[in-house]
Amino acid sequence: MKTIGLIGGTSWHSTIEYYRLINDLVGKEIGSQGNPELIIYSVNIELMREQNKEKIYSKYLEVSQKLEHAGAKAIVICANTPHMVYNYVQPKINIPILHIADATGKKAKKKGLNKLGLLGNRPTMTGDFIPNILQVNYDIQTFIPEIKHINVAHNHVSKELTQGHFTSEAKQFFIQQIELLVQKGADGIILGCTELPLLVTQEEVNIPLLATTELHAQMAVDFILS
Incomplete structure (x- = not known):
């Protein structure tokens, strides 16, 4: 199975739901004998509340690069709103962001x-x-x-x-x-x-x-x- 990186935290409730769903859905395919390797980076929700686009873009690029370096083969942003960073971040990394x-x-x-x-x-x-x-x-x-x-x-x-x-x-x-x-x-x-x-x-x-x-x-x- 391929490893993916999850960027969460906005809100952490949503991150939990992603983690649960991904594990449940993989389990339905492969059975209960295994589960996927996931790397989770939880961003402080205050980042989004500040509404400073440059700061948001910079942070999501930094996190995406860390996940790529850690071995993730793709990135999933665990919320709708942070996908605003996609056009800025995607060209600067070498793995795909799976867009919602x-x-x-x-x-x-x-x-x-x-x-x-x-x-x-x-x-x-x-x-x-x-x-x-x-x-x-x-x-x-x-x-x-x-x-x-x-x-x-x-x-x-x-x-x-x-x-x-x-x-x-x-x-x-x-x-x-x-x-x-x-x-x-x-x-x-x-x-x-x-x-x-x-x-x-x-x-x-x-x-x-x-x-x-x-x-x-x-x-x-x-x-x-x-």
Whole structure:
């Protein structure tokens, strides 16, 4: 099995979920007699909260180079938002960063989906690091909520969901956003936050949901076992 490096910490809850999913999925393929070799580098979440792009880019490059030097054959960033560093870091290292948008795009195409609504925190919804790859690599159009709703979504994610608080108010808000994105033309919804699939389940809506964490973990497993 190939060794991969995991960059986590934003949040550490998400990092645990990646570690669990990757080991579970590998176990389903090879049995319980073994498990993959993973190198985890946990970044202080304060780095992202500072919103200093140059500092963020520099740190993720440093960490990626350390993981490569330690023997990782690929890198998985264990959250959606830090993928903002991809275009800066990838050309400067010699191993691939397995991009969360590629994992999402491949699944969407298999399902025949071409217009996706994107939900998550503010940086994920307003950034171009997911929509650009979906458009260029998979010819998939992306929709996001209205600005006033983006701010509310961000507060629910950053102040509640990532802290383990799941309220009926948040559930109803995101279900409403899914309905509004469908009205814009979405034929699928990206749950671009590790905790969102725990809040809103497929059984509660009538449109395909794409949980990025699960798809990204499967992409990592495919690489490990390739």
